[in-house]
Amino acid sequence: MDYTLLFMQVLNGLQLGLLLFLVASGLTLVFGILDFVNLAHGSVYMIGAFICASLTLFLGNFLLAILIALPLTGLVGYAIEVLVARRLYDKDHLDHVLGTFGLVLVLDTLAHIVWGPAGITVPLPAWLDGQVELFDGAVIPVLRLLIIGTGLAVAGGLVWLVNYTRLGMLIRAGASNRTMVSALGIDIQMLFALVFALGAMLAGLAGMLISPLTGASIEMGGQIIITAFVVIIIGGIGSMKGAFIAAVIIGLIDTLGRSFLDTLFVLFMSENAAETAAPAVSAMMIYILMAIILAVKPQGLFPPKARG
Amino acid sequence: MKPLLEVKGLMKTFGGVAATDNVHLDVMKGEIHAIIGPNGAGKTTLISQLSGALQPDAGTVLLNGTDITNKPAYKRAKLGITRSFQITSLVMGMSVLDNVALAVQANDGHSYRFLKPARSVTHIREKAMESVIKVGLRKRANDKTSALSHGEHRQMEIAIALASDAELMLLDEPMAGLGPTESGLLVNFLKELKGQRTILLIEHDMDAVFALADRISVLVYGQIIATGLPDEIRHNDDVRHAYLGEE
Amino acid sequence: MKNMTKTGWITVIGMVMLAILPPYFLLNGHAFYMDLALRLVILGIAAVSLNLLLGHGGMVSFGHAAFIGLGAYAVGIPSYHATWGGFDLIASYNGLLHLALAIGVSALFALITGAISLRTKGVYFLMITMAFGQMAFFLFQSLDVYNGDDGLTIDVRSELPFINLDSPMQLYGLSYVSLVIAMLMVKIIVNSRFGMVLQGAKDNNERMVTLGYNTYFYRLTAYVISGAMCGYAGFLLGNFTTFISPDMMHWTRSGELMFMVILGGASTALGPILGSSVFILMEEVLSSFTIFWHLPFGLMLIGLVLFVRGGLMGLFKGKGE
Numbered sequence: 001m002d003y004t005l006l007f008m009q010v011l012n013g014l015q016l017g018l019l020l021f022l023v024a025s026g027l028t029l030v031f032g033i034l035d036f037v038n039l040a041h042g043s044v045y046m047i048g049a050f051i052c053a054s055l056t057l058f059l060g061n062f063l064l065a066i067l068i069a070l071p072l073t074g075l076v077g078y079a080i081e082v083l084v085a086r087r088l089y090d091k092d093h094l095d096h097v098l099g100t101f102g103l104v105l106v107l108d109t110l111a112h113i114v115w116g117p118a119g120i121t122v123p124l125p126a127w128l129d130g131q132v133e134l135f136d137g138a139v140i141p142v143l144r145l146l147i148i149g150t151g152l153a154v155a156g157g158l159v160w161l162v163n164y165t166r167l168g169m170l171i172r173a174g175a176s177n178r179t180m181v182s183a184l185g186i187d188i189q190m191l192f193a194l195v196f197a198l199g200a201m202l203a204g205l206a207g208m209l210i211s212p213l214t215g216a217s218i219e220m221g222g223q224i225i226i227t228a229f230v231v232i233i234i235g236g237i238g239s240m241k242g243a244f245i246a247a248v249i250i251g252l253i254d255t256l257g258r259s260f261l262d263t264l265f266v267l268f269m270s271e272n273a274a275e276t277a278a279p280a281v282s283a284m285m286i287y288i289l290m291a292i293i294l295a296v297k298p299q300g301l302f303p304p305k306a307r308g
Numbered sequence: 309m310k311p312l313l314e315v316k317g318l319m320k321t322f323g324g325v326a327a328t329d330n331v332h333l334d335v336m337k338g339e340i341h342a343i344i345g346p347n348g349a350g351k352t353t354l355i356s357q358l359s360g361a362l363q364p365d366a367g368t369v370l371l372n373g374t375d376i377t378n379k380p381a382y383k384r385a386k387l388g389i390t391r392s393f394q395i396t397s398l399v400m401g402m403s404v405l406d407n408v409a410l411a412v413q414a415n416d417g418h419s420y421r422f423l424k425p426a427r428s429v430t431h432i433r434e435k436a437m438e439s440v441i442k443v444g445l446r447k448r449a450n451d452k453t454s455a456l457s458h459g460e461h462r463q464m465e466i467a468i469a470l471a472s473d474a475e476l477m478l479l480d481e482p483m484a485g486l487g488p489t490e491s492g493l494l495v496n497f498l499k500e501l502k503g504q505r506t507i508l509l510i511e512h513d514m515d516a517v518f519a520l521a522d523r524i525s526v527l528v529y530g531q532i533i534a535t536g537l538p539d540e541i542r543h544n545d546d547v548r549h550a551y552l553g554e555e
Numbered sequence: 556m557k558n559m560t561k562t563g564w565i566t567v568i569g570m571v572m573l574a575i576l577p578p579y580f581l582l583n584g585h586a587f588y589m590d591l592a593l594r595l596v597i598l599g600i601a602a603v604s605l606n607l608l609l610g611h612g613g614m615v616s617f618g619h620a621a622f623i624g625l626g627a628y629a630v631g632i633p634s635y636h637a638t639w640g641g642f643d644l645i646a647s648y649n650g651l652l653h654l655a656l657a658i659g660v661s662a663l664f665a666l667i668t669g670a671i672s673l674r675t676k677g678v679y680f681l682m683i684t685m686a687f688g689q690m691a692f693f694l695f696q697s698l699d700v701y702n703g704d705d706g707l708t709i710d711v712r713s714e715l716p717f718i719n720l721d722s723p724m725q726l727y728g729l730s731y732v733s734l735v736i737a738m739l740m741v742k743i744i745v746n747s748r749f750g751m752v753l754q755g756a757k758d759n760n761e762r763m764v765t766l767g768y769n770t771y772f773y774r775l776t777a778y779v780i781s782g783a784m785c786g787y788a789g790f791l792l793g794n795f796t797t798f799i800s801p802d803m804m805h806w807t808r809s810g811e812l813m814f815m816v817i818l819g820g821a822s823t824a825l826g827p828i829l830g831s832s833v834f835i836l837m838e839e840v841l842s843s844f845t846i847f848w849h850l851p852f853g854l855m856l857i858g859l860v861l862f863v864r865g866g867l868m869g870l871f872k873g874k875g876e
Contacts, residue, residue, distance in 0.1 A: 097615070410763070468766070
């Protein structure tokens with residue numbers, strides 16, 4: 001077995017996992033605190049990528065584009081909260097899903113109108129274009145390192161925000177006791193909108209970071225949202241720690257499955273059969289993992305206590 | 309006489325607080341056994357562990373000598389335990405008769421039937437109607453449950469418990485929220501049942517308890533501090549001190 | 556017939572119109588309307604099957620498009636191998652084999668995914684069924700043998716005894732009769748003893764368990780019935796479009812299906828058909844004005860959730876029903 005390749009694929013898996021975490025963290029934050037299911041979260045990821053792509057082309061500076069795109073994506077999230085989500089909190093989950101499904105259609109079509117059907121490729125700035133040689137023969141693109149670094153930093157930041165800040169305390173209190181927090185004279189509606197905007201920014205950030213690799217495209221939102229769901233289902237809906245662990249596991253399993261499953265299958269079946277079976281099984285692997293985990297723990301790895 | 313229900317060393321804690329603390333309890337065949345105790349004594353928690361809605365942390369529950377501690381709620385129901393809920397729990401979208409019929413059907417053993425309309429299975433409907441009439445809801449039989457009053461919902465809870473044919477009825481505050489007249493009717497009704505069914509009765513209404521119960525157990529902070537005949541309980545010093553209150 | 560309610564009459568009138576109008580249009584040279592009606596009736600069967608779960612059983616399954624896809628591939632894959640060789644076990648144009656595969660595979664998929672999904676409830680159930688649906692999507696996307704993403708053209712339709720599916724009129728006849736049978740089946744199941752338990756569990760699961768019902772198995776049974784029925788709709792759809800692709804199973808397709816059921820009014824008999832009619836008409840009308848028809852559609856969906864309760868059928872319902 002080629003250990004250098006294995007090492008690099010582990011890094012790739014980690015990168016995918018952290019990207020998933022960025023998307024899933026917003027989803028789980030919003031669900032945990034607002035008890036709101038947001039299908040449109042993937043669309044925000046897509047819009048973040050498009051805004052950043054346009055700005056990069058316009059300004060010629062990827063980093064600056066991200067810095068401007070972040071608050072803009074937050075604003076999109078804020079608008080979604082005020083215009084639609086806020087009116088749905090009191091309704092049941094089915095209404096959340098249908099309403100935000102409508103939102104997905106609206107946002108995807110708007111993106112189609114603004115940016116065209118083909119999507120945009122984002123030029124990689126020179127400083128991100130290179131590769132780093134970690135050790136003999138093991139090279140990793142700088143961009144992937146950037147995603148890994150950002151993902152870890154955001155994870156740390158979220159832990160700090162939720163556990164050690166006044167906002168985090170309010171967030172945790174708001175989750176368990178809405179009336180209590182509003183009785184303290186805190187504008188709970190504003191707080192919820194901020195949480196929603198924060199979630200949108202995190203998803204948008206993920207879209208921005210990945211855009212130089214994959215470009216910005218309309219389909220990208222619908223593709224990631226289900227995987228993000230799988231992440232929060234495995235992790236336990238509402239649990240930040242669960243989302244992080246599940247995201248990394250899924251990133252690793254998906255990446256490693258796609259690259260090594262055929263080698264593994266050849267050991268006990270014909271090359272032809274392995275060539276067909278490996279992609280099929282690796283496409284289903286994260287769902288099979290989800291099924292196994294749920295068969296043992298129906299509430300996911302870290303079920304939130306309050307919701308039982 | 310053999311106990312129908314034997315509870316031995318039952319324990320249940322929630323976040324370090326013992327809601328059920330080493331409870332031993334025998335309910336004899338055919339008796340009305342009342343459990344009284346102040347609010348928060350763990351009465352509903354106890355019932356839930358007997359019906360199977362909650363799993364105890366330790367201890368055993370025997371029904372007719374069979375260990376049912378680890379049996380899920382639906383199996384216990386099949387073995388002959390039924391419960392009513394303190395907070396009304398009915399299928400609100402269905403008619404009164406449908407609700408009671410579901411209880412009859414559960415015992416009938418033929419619920420994986422896909423073709424014949426449920427409402428034309430006469431033996432089930434007739435038996436359900438009997439219970440509905442017994443609790444005095446004949447006129448309301450075909451009305452949607454959600455349209456009934458609170459008092460009528462309480463009557464439905466009893467009708468369902470009756471219709472299920474269960475040997476052991478766990479009644480969780482059946483009088484809750486009833487006016488004096490309605491309570492009186494229910495007490496008379498339960499009196500008529502005496503001897504036919506075994507009833508474990510949780511009730512706050514002391515007049516009702518002393519009118520009905522063959523024996524009484526007193527539950528305080530998850531512990532049974534006394535069990536005895538109504539007169540013994542009335543004169544028990546511990547009970548007076550802990551619960552009835554010495555003025 | 557004396558006891559017919561207003562909604563009952565609407566259902567009968569609607570179904571009679573569906574029986575008469577499309578063949579009439581076809582005979583007068585408007586094949587396009589027949590195509591619309593075929594899509595409507597086939598998607599109607601899928602919506603009826605979903606309604607059994609969602610409307611009557613309270614199970615919000617967001618992965619139902621997978622069953623349509625499985626049913627359609629049960630036509631496409633054997634037919635493909637019969638033409639191009641390979642996979643001798645199932646390579647055949649025999650429609651009865653296709654049918655058995657469509658229903659069998661869908662039922663099996665429902666049994667396995669249902670057994671896991673139904674251990675959870677509420678929003679978990681919703682997301683998990685969605686994930687399993689997407690698993691089917693990715694599975695077929697990864698199968699290069701069947702052109703993956705690009706899909707598969709069915710060169711030869713299922714060959715059934717007595718019925719020639721190449722004839723739109725006969726295909727419509729089969730689909731229409733199937734729809735009527737599906738609607739009757741759901742109605743009969745719902746009113747049966749099994750159906751009473753299912754509805755009771757939707758309304759108050761704890762009460763049903765306390766009465767002695769193991770509601771898990773009742774729900775799983777309903778899930779398998781619904782999945783098999785939806786797989787059958789897929790069998791018809793494959794024979795209608797003669798083109799199948801993973802896109803049929805995409806989660807947004809499941810969303811559309813759910814939209815039809817909710818829009819038409821869950822747990823009513825005609826509701827799913829009404830919902831699929833509105834959906835298909837809207838798709839046709841809006842998309843003839845603009846390629847961006849998803850925009851007004853999405854806005855309508857949001858409006859529906861925010862302002863209308865009980866769906867279209869709710870608007871029709873007379874008082875006291």
